[in-house]
Amino acid sequence: MIHTIKYSLLPGFERTGVLAPILPVTFINGKYEMSSFALVDSGAEYGLISTIIAEALNIDWIKLPKKQGFTASGSFVYHTAKNIEAEVFGHNFRLSLNIAEGINAFKCILGRNDIFKQAKITFEGCKNQFYIEFRNLN
Amino acid sequence: MRQDKIDFIRLLKGYRKGWVAISHDFKRVVFHGENLKETMKKAKDVKEKLYYFPVGESYSNFVGI
Numbered sequence: 001m002i003h004t005i006k007y008s009l010l011p012g013f014e015r016t017g018v019l020a021p022i023l024p025v026t027f028i029n030g031k032y033e034m035s036s037f038a039l040v041d042s043g044a045e046y047g048l049i050s051t052i053i054a055e056a057l058n059i060d061w062i063k064l065p066k067k068q069g070f071t072a073s074g075s076f077v078y079h080t081a082k083n084i085e086a087e088v089f090g091h092n093f094r095l096s097l098n099i100a101e102g103i104n105a106f107k108c109i110l111g112r113n114d115i116f117k118q119a120k121i122t123f124e125g126c127k128n129q130f131y132i133e134f135r136n137l138n
Numbered sequence: 139m140r141q142d143k144i145d146f147i148r149l150l151k152g153y154r155k156g157w158v159a160i161s162h163d164f165k166r167v168v169f170h171g172e173n174l175k176e177t178m179k180k181a182k183d184v185k186e187k188l189y190y191f192p193v194g195e196s197y198s199n200f201v202g203i
Contacts, residue, residue, distance in 0.1 A: 001140060002140075003140045003141075003142060004140065004141045004142070005141075005142045005143070005144075006141075006142070006143040006144075008143075008144050008145075008146055009145075009146065009147055010146050010147075010197040011146060011147055011150050011151075011197060012196055012197055012198060013197070014147065022144060024142075024144070024164070024189055026187065034178075034190065035187055035188060035189045035190060036189055036190050036191060037144065037189060037191060052174055052192075053174075056174055056175070056178065056190075089140070104192075104195060104196075104197075105174070105192045105195070106191060106192050106195060106197065
């Protein structure tokens with residue numbers, strides 16, 4: 001099934017009209033589960049979440065090794081949680097999540113090594129929407 | 139083909155701070171709390187999937203501009 005998702009307008013962007021490709025996602029870590037919204041980011045190598053979301057998933061991120069990452073806007077400190085389960089539109093898969101320190105609580109990104117390997121994602125900017133079709137891996 | 143639209147402007151209108159729990163169909167806010175833990179606690183007996191999102195923040199770095 002192909003899911004069509006309209007780009008989302010977030011509060012504060014009404015005047016500029018900047019839209020974002022956002023997916024609903026559920027992260028599962030054992031018996032802990034947390035659903036939120038993730039930016040679909042082909043520029044991100046791995047998924048990323050805030051420490052707030054990590055703590056809701058009972059991930060003891062402080063004990064995970066500290067690393068430094070880089071973005072277009074600078075560097076950040078993160079910790080990698082491996083083998084976390086994610087679910088998007090009924091499709092389940094496992095991923096590594098980078099947990100970044102000092103970022104906004106809402107920060108949640110899916111990237112090339114997770115969602116882009118699970119599905120064919122097509123962006124149609126002229127219609128402000130994107131399509132996601134999960135691969136049948138069986 | 140399934141179509142979805144998440145209207146954050148409408149959903150988050152009127153909320154100044156804290157976290158909200160949004161219904162599985164993205165149409166309404168079901169719970170609101172001062173923080174994520176409190177909001178999730180309010181929703182613990184709810185069977186439907188709820189999506190959590192903070193409110194009252196500047197989302198300027200949600201996307202790269």
